[in-house]
Amino acid sequence: MRYDESFAPATIAAIRDVAPAIRELTLHPAGNAVSYPTGAHLRVQVRINGKPGIRHYSLIGAPQDGVWRIAVKREDPGRGGSRFMWSLKPGDVVEISNPASHFELAANASAYLLIAGGIGITPILGMAQVLRRRAVPFRLLYAGRSEAETAYLPEVAQCGAQAEVYFADQGRFIDLASAFRALPLDGEAYICGPIGLLDAARAAWDAGGRPRARLRFETFGSSGRFAAEAFTVRLPRLNREVHVTAEMTMLDALEDAGIGVLADCRRGECGLCAMDVIASEREIDHRDVFFSDAQHAQNRKICACVSRVAGGTITLEPAWRGDVL
């Protein structure tokens, strides 16, 4: 689907830190704070080093008193979006999109398994709240690094015995294979977290021979296997080389260099920005959820909006893209 490109102002009504590195912002949109489906997110216009950018944030819970809530994890180092969001103060105005959801809870599953890693709790929490309201049984598994660093624990605790938390510093980790085994075959699993959690979940799900359509997931485009490093993109057909800093995406760098690349979601979901890989000096850090694990292993395509290389130079064929703007 195409993203709604329209934006409207919203005022920061309140700010609170829900963990040392996670800040919740309450937004008062200029129009009505309309209701939205589970798993919905907002697109927010940010400014990074004076340049415009877009970031996506899941909406937390149901709209309350005419406001929407999002949470932002401070990424140090990061690409700069979280620094901008953390610089905001109550009363500031930001431009936001309407809520959109590609991660909706299906209505009639026989059972629900919700899994969240870190800041991935933000869309999952709303799902748990909806299922609780409907008195539908579910199981919520929530993993964090430590209790002190994990957000929304009081809200998760309201789910009672249906919720389990796992802290890595206590040596407790989610056993995905056993959680999937306990889920009826026509049950559905919803997962949001870093790419490593999603990869492990997809592998465990496939190993159990379960239908992929019943595994639904969302990730944050910024999470990868390697820390972001600067690298170079070589485009032989265009006779161009473009430097990508650690703070920017490959897509942003190509666009800044005047090289047109088709893109839509900008979070590794739609595949529109995929480019052909000719060669790469270093390992490719695939951060999209569009291509399968097997396609990632083949390294023939790369999603320019989220994926990167761990340094060095990657040589790409932009196919029919790459028109100089």
Ligand code: FES
């Ligand atoms: S723009 Fe959608 S995957 Fe890159």
